Amino acid sequence: MKKRSGEKILILDRGNVEFAFPGDWSVKPDKAGFIKLEDAGENCLLEVSYMRLPPLGPGAPDVAERVRAALGQRSTGAHVQPQDRGDLRFAWSDYAYASDDPGRGIVNRPARGRLLIAENGLHQALMTFYYWADDAAWAVPAWERIVATLRLGFGEQLSGPQAHWALREPGE
Numbered sequence: 001m002k003k004r005s006g007e008k009i010l011i012l013d014r015g016n017v018e019f020a021f022p023g024d025w026s027v028k029p030d031k032a033g034f035i036k037l038e039d040a041g042e043n044c045l046l047e048v049s050y051m052r053l054p055p056l057g058p059g060a061p062d063v064a065e066r067v068r069a070a071l072g073q074r075s076t077g078a079h080v081q082p083q084d085r086g087d088l089r090f091a092w093s094d095y096a097y098a099s100d101d102p103g104r105g106i107v108n109r110p111a112r113g114r115l116l117i118a119e120n121g122l123h124q125a126l127m128t129f130y131y132w133a134d135d136a137a138w139a140v141p142a143w144e145r146i147v148a149t150l151r152l153g154f155g156e157q158l159s160g161p162q163a164h165w166a167l168r169e170p171g172e
Helices: 063-075 133-149
Strands: 007-012 017-022 026-029 035-038 044-052 080-085 088-101 106-119 123-132
Touching (some): 007 035, 007 044, 017 044, 044 133, 063 088, 088 133, 106 133
Antiparallel strands (some): 007 017, 026 035, 044 123, 080 088
16 A cells, blocks of 8 residues: 555554555544544544454355445445455445534534445454535545555564554665
């Protein structure tokens, strides 16, 4: 992954999950066990969690089926978009909802949600992304970049921070 100017790289579990995100977003762990990333204006929110997968048998649901199950009733009519990228399999869906925006005093403001599940046979990542519908022009490209840079590791633990490519200078 090549980091773009103004981006940061989030690395979870010493490299088992990583992706690029806008550098001006805040990153905070949540007590419930996931990571929250939010833009400076608090107009979009990305929540990320992951788990090590047990061995999955031949009848295990694929990622598209897992997305449909996670969406529950919101999956009615929702298009689930499965993709394979090398050893990474993922699927995601987009859905509309309304939410109160107390910062602006708006009740039932149109909002969008996206849910993604990615796996590589060893790890599974869950990402939920929420943004106001009228912020789609900048929020959707941020989501697309996050998804494009998402990587899952295969359990090889890095020896330390100096072993991670994102912290080395080119040529080291």
